[in-house]
Amino acid sequence: MAAITLDNVVKTYPDGFMAVKGVDLEIADGEFVILVGPSGCGKSTLLRMIVGLEDITSGELRIDDQVVNDKAPRDRNLAMVFQNYALYPHLSVYENIAFPLRLTKGQFSDEEIDERVRKASSLLELDEHLERKPANLSGGQRQRVAMGRAIVRQAQAFLFDEPLSNLDAKLRGQMRTEIARLQRNLATTTVYVTHDQTEAMTLGDRVAVLRRGELQQVASPRGLYDQPLNLFVAGFMGSPPMNFLPGIVDGDTLRLPVAGVPLDERLRAAVGDREVVIVGIRPDSFEDADTLSAEKLDAGVRFEADVDVTEWLGEVFYAYVPFETHEAVREKLDELDRDLDGEGMRPQLVVALEAMSRIRAGDTA
């Protein structure tokens, strides 16, 4: 196992495109780190540089204390699991898993290979399928064979590039739990690329959010959710996404499209001397006033809203509340929109409430 350190790592492709713009990231020995971000942000490029499939233009990549920029992939002893699994169709499951060990030409005896393959396949519950060819396996089983290949090598770290994106929703969920369990049992340093929110929030010890080749924030899933450092991270993590509402400071009140909020000490400090601000409110920060105690009602801000569309998803109930924007906040909203690549301004509030049969479409929330 190993620690992986990126020090001001840059990738400029031959056509001059800078896909990674000076990334600093320290991944501790045994840590599970997720790289997440929108399409094209440079996640795969970063992973491929770590594993050695892509040259590093400048900066330093260290595995433990050794600089490995110029080391060939096979000398880095890292195991990569790809989205398409990269299995050999003509080889059995057994031989697919044994393949990396056979490649070392004599470093492992047949007995050693057998022992390692059987141990990995037992860990992955593939024992019954060792003689099958990949074509006769389910997507999840193929995924496990690909992981088996990484495990038998006893690599210093596992690198995953969107390993679950070819699977259906149910299998994705199962494999996600399996990967989490496996990583915990093996405690192998793991870097995992995904654009899936759930994977990012549930799998990693820490999540690194990338945008246009730059790291935005690295934190625990909880830290990202509760204390996003900027609007991009705030809007990227969470589903449905955080509501962004324009707020106008009016004496001791912050006027939002749906309600006026008293500026208490904490809000006052956050607002500073600004006159117009953007207020982020997660959909699940709302509650149905009818269900609250008097004490809780007193502590909150109550408002009535005309619900436009409702969605009932079993556990949770979403209500969509359109709102008008004030001329005075236009500039701020345009700025927000630019900041979020044109996805910032939705003139509606999304409210997530615990689903209750008595909340019907059209009711006030």
Ligand code: ATP
């Ligand atoms: P996705 O989630 O869509 O896979 P990603 O975050 O993994 O995206 P990368 O594959 O790392 O993104 O690509 C980052 C950027 O670099 C993209 O804009 C891509 O078009 C560009 N890029 C990738 N490979 C090359 C290349 N060989 N030459 C030039 N540009 C490239």
